[in-house]
Amino acid sequence: MANGNERKGSVEYAARRVAIGCPGCGRQYGLLGLLGAWVLLGLGMAPAQGAELAYITNQESRNVSVIDTATLAVVATVPVGDGPFGVAVNPAGTRVYVTNLESDDVSVIDTATHTVIATVPVGDAPNGVAVNPAGTRVYVTNFLSADVSVIDTATQTVVATVSVGNSPFGVAVNPAGTHAYVTNLFGLGSPIKGLVKLKNTSP
Numbered sequence: 293m294a295n296g297n298e299r300k301g302s303v304e305y306a307a308r309r310v311a312i313g314c315p316g317c318g319r320q321y322g323l324l325g326l327l328g329a330w331v332l333l334g335l336g337m338a339p340a341q342g343a344e345l346a347y348i349t350n351q352e353s354r355n356v357s358v359i360d361t362a363t364l365a366v367v368a369t370v371p372v373g374d375g376p377f378g379v380a381v382n383p384a385g386t387r388v389y390v391t392n393l394e395s396d397d398v399s400v401i402d403t404a405t406h407t408v409i410a411t412v413p414v415g416d417a418p419n420g421v422a423v424n425p426a427g428t429r430v431y432v433t434n435f436l437s438a439d440v441s442v443i444d445t446a447t448q449t450v451v452a453t454v455s456v457g458n459s460p461f462g463v464a465v466n467p468a469g470t471h472a473y474v475t476n477l478f479g480l481g482s483p484i485k486g487l488v489k490l491k492n493t494s495p
Contacts, residue, residue: 345403347388349376356390356399358406368406372399378421380430387445389430391418398432398441400448410448414441420463422472431472433460440474 345367346359356376358368373392376399380389388401391414398418400410415434418441422431430443433456440460442452457476465472 347379347381347390347401349379349390351375351377351393356388356401370399370401370406370408372401372408373397373411377419378432380421380423382423382427382445383425384427387427389421389423389432389443391421391432393417393419393435396434398430398443412441412443412448412450414443414450415439415453420461420474422463422465424465424469424472425467426469429465429469431463431465431474433463433474435459435461435477440472 344361346361348357348359349372350357354372354374354376356370356372356379357366358370359365360367372390373395375392375394376390377393378391381387381403382389386403388403390399390401392399394417396414396416396418398412398414398421399408400412401407402409414432416437417435418432419435420431420433423429423445424431428445430445432441432443434441436459438456438458438460440454440456440463441450442454443449444451456474457478459477460474461477462475463472
């Protein structure tokens with residue numbers, strides 16, 4: 293990536309991200325942890341059918357730590373790509389999607405085996421990631437190429453690339469799965485104008 297290292301320094305480059313998943317529970321949570329600090333919010337009661345796990349990206353060591361939130365013990369460490377940053381768990385709790393900022397790809401982790409089952413090439417400096425409610429599409433913001441990669445989870449391939457504003461960062465999908473919202477860090481001058489809405493996200 294040309295000039296990638298310089299620009300990444302302004303995007304919480306030392307940050308770790310956390311996602312909470314419960315395999316078999318049909319629940320997911322996502323949040324940001326800065327400089328290795330992480331806080332679990334809104335967990336509620338732990339489902340009886342499985343343990344809730346926290347997936348933490350570690351940029352320097354190029355891996356993901358899997359923590360059992362009941363015991364706070366690391367139960368697995370999963371090697372991924374270079375500079376892992378964003379992380380999201382699918383609604384079924386069976387897959388974890390990790391954006392790798394430096395290797396320009398997404399690692400797909402099987403939560404049953406804690407292994408990477410696919411690596412999907414995306415745009416330049418991927419960071420934000422979100423899964424639609426149906427679990428059929430993954431949206432990845434590419435900070436340096438100013439676009440969003442749309443991944444088909446059945447084939448683990450990019451099926452669309454959508455141009456957005458400058459330096460796209462955050463992304464979220466509405467509960468109906470019909471729109472994805474993308475924030476552009478250096479957008480059009482205001483938080484509202486810097487927000488892009490993608491339509492027809494369902495396959």
